Amino acid sequence: MSTFARWFGAQRRERALRKYAIDDALWQSTLDALPFFGHLDAADLARLRENASLFIAQKQFSTAHELQLTDAMIVSIAAQACLPVLNLSLDLYRGWVGVIVYPGEFLIRKTVEDEDGVVHEVEQDASGEAWEGGPVLLSWEDAQMTDSTDAYNVVIHEFAHKIDMVNGEANGHPPLFRRWHAPLDESAWAGVFDNAYDHFCAEVDAVPARRWSRFERDSLIDPYAADHPSEFFAVCSEALFVAPNAFEAAYPELYRLLARYYRQDPARVGALSGEKSPQDMSND
Template sequence: MLSKLTQWIDTRRRERALRTHAVSDALWQKTLAGLPFLARLDPDDQLRLREMTSLFLAQKELSTAHELELTDEICVAIAVQACLPVLNLGLELYRGWVGIIVYPGEFVIRKTVEDEDGIVHEVEHDASGEAWEGGPVVLSWEDAQMTDGSDAYNVVIHEFAHKIDMVTGDADGHPPLFRRLHAPLDSAAWADVFDHAYDHFCAKIDAVPERRWARFERESLIDPYAADHPSEFFAVCSEALFVKPREFEAEYPELYRLLACYYRQDPARTGVLQTTAAD
């Protein structure tokens, strides 16, 4: 009896959220037009993404800084990109925090860093996005609009990939694996492919001569920033999976297969999920 009551309450909450935070047809079409990589989704998946966007907006609190006006366009554009990675995983991966802060452009991050000698330094740098464990996601609206697909860059997907990575603690490039979602993928299989790919990418970065660095940075599908830490490699590769899937699969086939199986999406339409299910 209690289970049925809980299910009824959850259904009523879902229906209320879908009504209260419904995305109008006009705004939805405008949002899709600004995010061309969503055209790869079939109509049923786009419908599920639209519903998940409404549920996401019902659960999160968006605010702005530096006098940026919070509009429906901003809310929906950020929400739909945040929902794309968890379309087949569920919004449960975003539980435990509510805040999303949007700046007009880049913002300054101040951090305390301890060096190898144990000396603590106060450092600051400009950023286009930041995700805090147990805390908010901070985004540059200017960067969040860089979505024409000319490269693999997507700050919203990047920061929400960090949020997924943080579900089990510090972001380390090893996101949580759930048997009901990810079997037969396990932590050993993840490490075998991901850690090897990260080490290979770092070695590739180290081998670039200084005189060729600018050209490499322009031409590399994966932003060299990904070499900073395994968590950044995971987030940057997540961007590439959704924004430039065919190019990503062509250049990094094993890594594409791994992330496609993790997110349970195959945007390059390689058939990898059917093959995995058959195995």
């Protein structure tokens, strides 16, 4: 990149940070409402705030069903969306601009193929949806569900899908970059992630119908994660950030893998023992 291009990029970044600066009181109220940011130190929170401003500058927020769009909604969604890429790059969210916020769950139409290969059009309620090359749709009611006792976060879930889609259709194998993820490679990812997914699917399939409601209630990972590897990646990403200690205790190898991928260690267990810590790598 030329010196001029770097200078122009820096100037554009500074203009965006000034134009979309987040008010101190609004930022603090956002943090107070999202307790899972607690693993971040002051420097991390400052970078998160800057990234949230840049995210807001790059995206177009709109609402559906006459929901009034507020600064609080925009900042909350932006902060949560920027958490997974805090030690990576906002470039992972390039190529699309729309964030559409619904008051609550909304109806989506999908095509599904049954066991006989017959394709059906179905409608179902959703709290979030990420379209390849298109917008992210979110339920504002669900985006405010931040109880850390439950590994649930619709914003992180949908933006994990967006990361997964960088190389095309979401498949549970997000892009690996030498700059950030070495020595993690596709083989190492598959060795942990695919085995964990297969084991989880087998666990879900083994649950008798009479015990299903209890399994759903007691399982840290939502059984919905067994639907597809991409859903397993998104649900586990939620768990990493929202319930890191429980996730690490239940799935230590999978926790280590995702901590290495996102270059963050929310449970503070030294998941990258023998390598640079996520905090050190954030300075690369």
